[in-house]
Amino acid sequence: MTPLPSPSPAQELNDFLKSVERRAFKRTAFAVRDEDSALDIVQDAMIRLTQSYSDRPSSEWPMLFARILSNATLDWFRRQKVRNAVFQNLGDFSSSADDEGSGDFDLLESLRIDEPGTEGAEDTASRGETLKIIEDEVKNLPARQREAFLLRYWEELDVAETAAAMGCSEGSVKTHCSRAVQALSKALHSRGITL
Numbered sequence: 001m002t003p004l005p006s007p008s009p010a011q012e013l014n015d016f017l018k019s020v021e022r023r024a025f026k027r028t029a030f031a032v033r034d035e036d037s038a039l040d041i042v043q044d045a046m047i048r049l050t051q052s053y054s055d056r057p058s059s060e061w062p063m064l065f066a067r068i069l070s071n072a073t074l075d076w077f078r079r080q081k082v083r084n085a086v087f088q089n090l091g092d093f094s095s096s097a098d099d100e101g102s103g104d105f106d107l108l109e110s111l112r113i114d115e116p117g118t119e120g121a122e123d124t125a126s127r128g129e130t131l132k133i134i135e136d137e138v139k140n141l142p143a144r145q146r147e148a149f150l151l152r153y154w155e156e157l158d159v160a161e162t163a164a165a166m167g168c169s170e171g172s173v174k175t176h177c178s179r180a181v182q183a184l185s186k187a188l189h190s191r192g193i194t195l
Helices: 009-032 035-053 058-084 121-139 143-154 159-166 170-190
Strands: none
Touching (some): 009 035, 009 058, 009 121, 009 143, 058 143, 121 143, 143 159, 143 170, 159 170
16 A cells, blocks of 8 residues: 655645635634624635745644734734724733733633533533623633734643734733733623533
């Protein structure tokens, strides 16, 4: 039996982009709250990665793409400010020294299904409703908190990778994540959801 040829660099990059496309779109749609704009931003980020970093090792692509996508999203907000003279609030940058948190709590972890097919229809429907409520509440987070939360828990980047992608310190990432988790927990509790 002859071994299968390894994929070409172009095919490997194409496979990587396919693997991140859906999550990147969802993350961006949460950020900009407009699906058409989100699609444009994600496509722009993919083009930038392809043009500027396709020759980099594939292990570097996830962090590079996350950073490019964050920058493309910020560029979109800047363009909106110029065009509309209304700037979407990118988050509450004031922080207190006593507001520290590890940001390691995974709010969505309790909603994951460990073994496919073991859940009843009622549980599946309930889980779907709960996830929709969580998505709605994530959309309501300030932009920096939302970005940190999605990078850490949706993209599953560690604190250092998230800080690099967001262009901020690891401490800021922890603070944003802590505030996001607190805000989400409070919002979900008020809607009768306890995790």
